[in-house]
Amino acid sequence: MAAKATTDSTRDRLLAAAEQLLLVTGYDSVSVRAICSAAGLNPAAVHYHFGSKEALVSAMLEDRLAPVWGDVLADVERRRREGWVPTAADLVDAVLEPLAGLAADPVGRLRLHLLARVLLSGRRMHWRSPWFGLDPWVELLRAARPDLTGEQASARWVLAFQLLLQVFGNPAAPAPPPPRIPLAAVRSFVTAGLDAP
Structure with missing residues (x-):
C-alpha cells in the first residue's frame, strides 16, 4: 500500500x-x-x-477537466440507457454548461486555454476517458439524427469542438480573456451546425 x-x-x-x-x-x-x-x-x-510529455499533459488535463463534466455526462449516459433520445440542443447544453463554468473562473480559463492550444495544434493526445474522444459524441448525435452517417456526425463534432475551443480557450491570445461572444449565440450556432440538414 x-x-x-x-x-x-x-x-x-x-x-x-x-x-x-x-x-x-x-x-x-x-x-x-x-x-x-x-x-x-x-x-x-x-x-x-x-x-511521454504528451501522456503527462493528457493525464493532467483529464485529471483537472473530467470532474467538471462528470455529473453531466453520467446523467447523459443514465438517461440514454433508459431510452432517452437526445436532441442536438441537449448535446450542446451538455458541453456548454461545463465550459461556461470553467470560463467564469480564471484558473478554469487557463486550463481551457491550455487545452485549446494543445488540441488545436494537431497533437495526438492519449486520453483514458472515452468522453475526451469523439466516439461517444458521434453515437449521441447519431441517436438524435439517425440520418447522419458516422463520418458526417464526426465531422460536425470536430467543427463544433474546434469552434468551442476557439471561443472558450482562445489559443492565439497570450493569456485567456473571458469569452466575448454571448453564450446564447454560441449555443444557437453550434446547435445549428450539429442539427443542419
Whole structure:
C-alpha cells in the first residue's frame, strides 16, 4: 500500500508541476526535464510514470477537466440507457454548461486555454476517458439524427469542438480573456451546425 501511495504522490507532484509550468509558459516551452525539476524528481520520472510529455499533459488535463463534466455526462449516459433520445440542443447544453463554468473562473480559463492550444495544434493526445474522444459524441448525435452517417456526425463534432475551443480557450491570445461572444449565440450556432440538414 505504501508503494501505491508513493506512486500516486509522485504522479500528483508531476501533474501539479506540469500544470503550473504549462499555464505560465505554454506547451512548447516546457520540457520534461523542467517538469521533473519543478517537482523535485529524477529527470526520468515523467517517462517512468507517464511514458511521454504528451501522456503527462493528457493525464493532467483529464485529471483537472473530467470532474467538471462528470455529473453531466453520467446523467447523459443514465438517461440514454433508459431510452432517452437526445436532441442536438441537449448535446450542446451538455458541453456548454461545463465550459461556461470553467470560463467564469480564471484558473478554469487557463486550463481551457491550455487545452485549446494543445488540441488545436494537431497533437495526438492519449486520453483514458472515452468522453475526451469523439466516439461517444458521434453515437449521441447519431441517436438524435439517425440520418447522419458516422463520418458526417464526426465531422460536425470536430467543427463544433474546434469552434468551442476557439471561443472558450482562445489559443492565439497570450493569456485567456473571458469569452466575448454571448453564450446564447454560441449555443444557437453550434446547435445549428450539429442539427443542419
